[in-house]
Amino acid sequence: MSPQNSVSFENLEKVALLSDIHANYPALQAVLEDITFRGINVIWLLGDALGRGPYPVEVFHWMQETFFKEKNLIVIGNHDEWIDKEGGRPVGGDANPMFVASDMLEYHELSQIPDFFDWMEKIPVECWAAVDSSYQFFLRHEYFLNSPKEVCYPWTRNVIEENMNWLVHQKSQQVNVMLLGHSHIPMLCLQTGETIESRKVIPFRIYFLNESKNWIINPGSIGYPIDRDTRASYGVLDLKSGTYQLIKVTYPLDEVNNKIVEKKYPQSIIPQLLSAPLPSSVPYDWLDHFDAVREVKESHG
Numbered sequence: 001m002s003p004q005n006s007v008s009f010e011n012l013e014k015v016a017l018l019s020d021i022h023a024n025y026p027a028l029q030a031v032l033e034d035i036t037f038r039g040i041n042v043i044w045l046l047g048d049a050l051g052r053g054p055y056p057v058e059v060f061h062w063m064q065e066t067f068f069k070e071k072n073l074i075v076i077g078n079h080d081e082w083i084d085k086e087g088g089r090p091v092g093g094d095a096n097p098m099f100v101a102s103d104m105l106e107y108h109e110l111s112q113i114p115d116f117f118d119w120m121e122k123i124p125v126e127c128w129a130a131v132d133s134s135y136q137f138f139l140r141h142e143y144f145l146n147s148p149k150e151v152c153y154p155w156t157r158n159v160i161e162e163n164m165n166w167l168v169h170q171k172s173q174q175v176n177v178m179l180l181g182h183s184h185i186p187m188l189c190l191q192t193g194e195t196i197e198s199r200k201v202i203p204f205r206i207y208f209l210n211e212s213k214n215w216i217i218n219p220g221s222i223g224y225p226i227d228r229d230t231r232a233s234y235g236v237l238d239l240k241s242g243t244y245q246l247i248k249v250t251y252p253l254d255e256v257n258n259k260i261v262e263k264k265y266p267q268s269i270i271p272q273l274l275s276a277p278l279p280s281s282v283p284y285d286w287l288d289h290f291d292a293v294r295e296v297k298e299s300h301g
């Protein structure tokens with residue numbers, strides 16, 4: 001592990017976990033306001049800041065102001081890489097044509113920023129972060145997968161097992177927490193004894209990290225949620241009290257949708273943002289999980 005991929009901190013109190021902003025700047029701004037309101041000044045971003053949305057330049061400038069300084073951490077996402085290295089075209093897999101179209105438009109805008117490529121080049125794929133002698137975090141955008149075609153959603157048992165087993169084999173003495181994005185669906189997995197449990201993640205509920213030595217946490221998506229909840233989703237780690245909370249924040253959806261029309265980005269994204277539909281691959285017994293989540297209204301505290 002090279003030095004920049006391994007950091008250690010002391011006395012870290014609260015960390016905001018952000019992922020999958022997808023060039024949705026109004027959603028990001030609403031989340032940043034909420035983060036400030038909660039007195040948090042450390043941000044860890046789990047990839048896919050770019051791609052799909054109509055505000056790539058605004059989000060990129062925010063990234064430049066925010067990362068490679070203080071205690072903030074960033075890892076690269078697949079869309080970030082496609083825009084940076086492939087002109088917006090996906091590598092492998094079958095990508096939705098509307099996302100390819102929007103990523104290519106983003107590439108067109110971002111490639112005109114003189115230091116765009118140099119700056120993106122510095123973002124690591126993964127990062128270890130130790131906090132005091134208590135926690136060992138591992139940040140990465142995508143789940144580890146043996147079969148690259150596998151869909152990595154929280155109900156896909158073998159994916160969870162593969163990632164949890166990898167984490168357990170690190171044999172760290174601290175509490176191990178794998179922080180992932182990519183699925184756009186909040187997830188909280190823990191290992192107790194021989195059992196791997198996938199928890200319902202109820203917004204604003206407090207989960208205690210001392211329940212398990214091994215966790216997988218996914219804070220969902222800020223700019224493109226697909227958990228039947230259109231609000232921007234992010235996570236808060238409170239390392240003094242040893243807790244995790246999923247936060248949901250409303251933002252002006254109309255503003256984003258108008259911008260998509262104005263900038264001639266693919267309009268098929270609009271109904272997705274307006275309903276945050278679960279993928280059709282979700283098993284029936286998981287539906288109540290997300291409906292339960294949707295019932296919880298926004299509240300501070």
Ligand SMILES: [Mn+2]
Pocket residue numbers: 020048077079182183184
């Ligand atoms: Mn994504």
